[in-house]
Amino acid sequence: MSGHSKWSTIKRKKGANDAKRGKIFTKLIREITIAAREGGGDPDGNPRLRLAIQNAKGQNLPKDNIDRAISKASGADAETYTELTYEGYAPAGVAVFLECATDNLNRTVSHVRSLFTKYGGSLGVNGSVDYMFDRKGMFLVPKKQGMDEDELTLELIDGGAEEVEFSEEYVEVICAMEDFGNMQAKLEALSLESESAELQRVPTTLVKLNDEDFAKVMKLIDAFEDDDDVQKVYHNIEISASQLETI
Structure with missing residues (x-):
C-alpha cells in the first residue's frame, strides 16, 4: 500500500491483521537475508542490513528470527534471491x-x-x-510526549526533510532519495528512532x-x-x- 497519501495510516492498518503480519514477516526476513548475503552479517558495516533490522524491529519481528535470517544468509547453502x-x-x-x-x-x-x-x-x-513515480525517503517516527512540533519540524527541515506530518501517534518525514542517509543521521542526533525507514516510490499524479x-x-x-x-x-x-x- 506504499506510495500515496495517508501512507503511515494505511501502513498501520495493513499491519494489524494477523494473516497480513505473517506475510510482512516473510518479506522482512527476505530483505534481511538479501542484505546479509550481499554485504555481510555485521550491521555496523552493512547499512542495508542495519536498515532491514531496524524495520523488522519496528514491525515486532522476533529477535530470534532476525538472528536466524542473518546466520542462514552467511551459510554456503543460503538461498540466492534476484x-x-x-x-x-x-x-x-x-x-x-x-x-x-x-x-x-x-x-x-x-x-x-x-x-x-x-x-x-x-x-x-x-x-x-x-x-509516474519519484523516489523518496520516508520515515515513520513514534511521537514522544511533550514533543515540540514546530521546533522538531525546523530541525528536520535542516536535515533535508521536504514534508513533515504529525498525527496522534507518529511523525511522518519525507525527504529526497539523496538525503536519505542525512535524514537517518539527523534522527539519530535527535535521539529519535524510526519505526520504519524506507525508500518509497511516490506518485507524481x-x-x-x-x-x-x-x-x-x-x-x-x-x-x-x-x-x-x-x-x-x-x-x-x-x-x-x-x-x-x-x-
Whole structure:
C-alpha cells in the first residue's frame, strides 16, 4: 500500500491483521537475508542490513528470527534471491509498480502476469509507469510526549526533510532519495528512532476512483501483497477517507 497519501495510516492498518503480519514477516526476513548475503552479517558495516533490522524491529519481528535470517544468509547453502521490478496497469488506468525478490524468476513472472490478467489489469514493459513515480525517503517516527512540533519540524527541515506530518501517534518525514542517509543521521542526533525507514516510490499524479472501481483495483493490490515474491507494491490511487475505512 506504499506510495500515496495517508501512507503511515494505511501502513498501520495493513499491519494489524494477523494473516497480513505473517506475510510482512516473510518479506522482512527476505530483505534481511538479501542484505546479509550481499554485504555481510555485521550491521555496523552493512547499512542495508542495519536498515532491514531496524524495520523488522519496528514491525515486532522476533529477535530470534532476525538472528536466524542473518546466520542462514552467511551459510554456503543460503538461498540466492534476484531482485527485479514489474510495471503495469490495474483497472481504471491505475499505475502499478512492483518490487520483487525471488529464487525462481519463471514462477514470479508467471504469478505477476496471471494476477494482472485475473483482476482486469495488464502487465507492461519496463518504463511504462516508472516515470509516474519519484523516489523518496520516508520515515515513520513514534511521537514522544511533550514533543515540540514546530521546533522538531525546523530541525528536520535542516536535515533535508521536504514534508513533515504529525498525527496522534507518529511523525511522518519525507525527504529526497539523496538525503536519505542525512535524514537517518539527523534522527539519530535527535535521539529519535524510526519505526520504519524506507525508500518509497511516490506518485507524481494521483487517480481518483469511484467506490466500484476502487474495490476492483484493491483486489489486485491485495493479491500482489499476498504474493511472497512481491516485496513492495506501489500505485497512484488517491484514496478518500471513506475508501480508507474499507481497507
